[in-house]
Amino acid sequence: MTFLDQLRTAERQNGSLLCVGLDPEPSKFPEQYRGDASKIYDFCAAIVDATADLVIAFKPQIAYFAAHRAEDQLEKLMAHMRSAAPKVPIILDAKRGDIGSTATQYAIEAFERYGADAVTLSPFMGFDSVAPYLQYHGKGAFLLCRTSNPGGDDLQPQRLLDVPGQPRMYEHIAALAQGPWNLNGQLGLVVGATYPAEIERVRALAPTLPLLIPGVGAQGGDAVATVKAGWRGAGGETTAPIVVNSSRSILYASSGADFAQAAQREARKTRDQLQAAKP
Numbered sequence: 001m002t003f004l005d006q007l008r009t010a011e012r013q014n015g016s017l018l019c020v021g022l023d024p025e026p027s028k029f030p031e032q033y034r035g036d037a038s039k040i041y042d043f044c045a046a047i048v049d050a051t052a053d054l055v056i057a058f059k060p061q062i063a064y065f066a067a068h069r070a071e072d073q074l075e076k077l078m079a080h081m082r083s084a085a086p087k088v089p090i091i092l093d094a095k096r097g098d099i100g101s102t103a104t105q106y107a108i109e110a111f112e113r114y115g116a117d118a119v120t121l122s123p124f125m126g127f128d129s130v131a132p133y134l135q136y137h138g139k140g141a142f143l144l145c146r147t148s149n150p151g152g153d154d155l156q157p158q159r160l161l162d163v164p165g166q167p168r169m170y171e172h173i174a175a176l177a178q179g180p181w182n183l184n185g186q187l188g189l190v191v192g193a194t195y196p197a198e199i200e201r202v203r204a205l206a207p208t209l210p211l212l213i214p215g216v217g218a219q220g221g222d223a224v225a226t227v228k229a230g231w232r233g234a235g236g237e238t239t240a241p242i243v244v245n246s247s248r249s250i251l252y253a254s255s256g257a258d259f260a261q262a263a264q265r266e267a268r269k270t271r272d273q274l275q276a277a278k279p
Ligand SMILES: O=C(O)c1cc(=O)[nH]c(=O)n1[C@@H]1O[C@H](COP(=O)(O)O)[C@@H](O)[C@H]1O
Pocket: 021, 023, 061, 093, 120, 146, 147, 148, 149, 190, 191, 192, 214, 215, 216, 217, 218, 219, 245, 246, 247, 248, 249
């Protein structure tokens, strides 16, 4: 089954466009685990168990594990997600981008070491930095396109004067990903929920690509505007799913012993909001 099929299956099974981002930060953990990096697995596994039937995907962010020398806990968490939520695809958020020989190593890390179903990548170094990931047929790769952060304005909306039609940089990335770069239908795009007009523009340029949309919740992106701009479905079947990520507002919904139940409540609320916004 391809990554795109996995997304469609999970969307149907869980009735959800919500991706729970796993960004474990020990200083924000509930009291019983606070400040203890050895509890990263326990914390994340509890969140996974509480939300597994509410999500289209999980997205562990690798920096939150690597910063605490917790790669072994990420490996254990990947195995746990596989057995506790076998139908839910896992996007490893690594935002890699490097020359081909190094990218090959990053691809081995994402797909063989961690067994991810998809990875996030920076397209800044060009196609040969993306190509090694496309050797893994059926796996997904989301290219950063119009990111959710304020600094995304520094480069992404600038016009490329030497490209025919003088598109904005993010528009050019979207067109490349929809067209010549997408050799085996594995590419998707990252577009921030904080920029609904740009989501709509990217959806127009890339009508068949899955979109990973972070920025609802803690970053203040509008869930309803996001779905209206990006989701295109017919009779419940989407041709190109949107994967709307929320991390902190779900992970840290409570700082008490009830953190997993609170995360479940917050995830359900966000899932329902996203579903209700489908036209
Ligand atoms: O690729 C991403 O996931 C990503 C792209 C982007 O444009 N903005 C963005 O916030 N992210 C990630 O999405 C998550 C957002 O977390 P919250 O703001 O806590 O929901 C973090 O893991 C970010 O690294």
